[in-house]
Amino acid sequence: MPSYKLIYFPVRARGELIRLVFAVAGQKHEDEVITMDDWASLKPKMPTGQLPVLEVDGKQLSQSSAIVHYLAREFDMAGHSNLEQCLVTQVVETAADAFNEFYENYKLQDVEKDKDKKEELKKVFVNETIPKFARIFSTFMENSGGENGYFVGSKLTIADLAFHDIFTTFIYLNADALKDFPKLAANRQKVEENDDLKQYLDKRPESLL
Numbered sequence: 001m002p003s004y005k006l007i008y009f010p011v012r013a014r015g016e017l018i019r020l021v022f023a024v025a026g027q028k029h030e031d032e033v034i035t036m037d038d039w040a041s042l043k044p045k046m047p048t049g050q051l052p053v054l055e056v057d058g059k060q061l062s063q064s065s066a067i068v069h070y071l072a073r074e075f076d077m078a079g080h081s082n083l084e085q086c087l088v089t090q091v092v093e094t095a096a097d098a099f100n101e102f103y104e105n106y107k108l109q110d111v112e113k114d115k116d117k118k119e120e121l122k123k124v125f126v127n128e129t130i131p132k133f134a135r136i137f138s139t140f141m142e143n144s145g146g147e148n149g150y151f152v153g154s155k156l157t158i159a160d161l162a163f164h165d166i167f168t169t170f171i172y173l174n175a176d177a178l179k180d181f182p183k184l185a186a187n188r189q190k191v192e193e194n195d196d197l198k199q200y201l202d203k204r205p206e207s208l209l
């Protein structure tokens with residue numbers, strides 16, 4: 001087995017799916033957590049000037065999506081046939097789109113000085129953006145032909161983990177986010193039944209990001 005070192009900030013954001021894959025795989029890895037104070041000096045040493053970076057036997061890999069798919073293939077969580085892999089990727093990339101929309105809205109709220117406008121931004125996100133993504137994931141769930149409550153195929157893939165992760169944030173914003181989507185709520189529960197993952201999630205502090 002190669003040695004793995006994940007370099008990322010002390011948030012879930014674009015690094016957490018990598019951590020979830022390691023947790024499910026039961027794969028030891030080093031987690032190098034970078035504070036904003038350390039970041040200025042490290043940034044020029046990173047291939048894209050951004051994180052996450054995964055070092056595999058010292059070789060630096062960039063782009064969270066590329067890293068996640070690489071690890072998923074290593075640990076058999078990427079789907080089996082070519083079609084299954086596409087069905088998995090569409091969920092993972094939609095979760096990334098959802099994160100990007102969330103983060104844009106979060107930054108707008110952060111700079112907005114007017115309290116009412118700030119509240120309105122949050123309202124639009126909770127009442128429109130989150131349900132929009134829930135509907136998309138629900139369509140994927142219906143159309144992908146997954147079995148046993150999984151998005152694709154009959155075992156856990158990064159599709160299930162990616163959906164779990166983005167809806168951790170969305171449920172943090174609205175506890176009822178999946179009220180009208182029982183199959184999606186059941187999928188999250190199914191993911192949490194994985195023993196290795198459960199141990200990881202039990203230790204993880206609750207957070208928006």
Ligand SMILES: N[C@@H](CCC(=O)N[C@@H](CS)C(=O)NCC(=O)O)C(=O)O
Nearest residue numbers: 013014049050051052062063064065
């Ligand atoms: N497309 C890249 C985006 C990476 C990215 O935006 N990283 C942010 C943290 S989530 C970052 O490094 N920000 C600090 C900076 O740009 O200086 C990926 O998915 O890995």
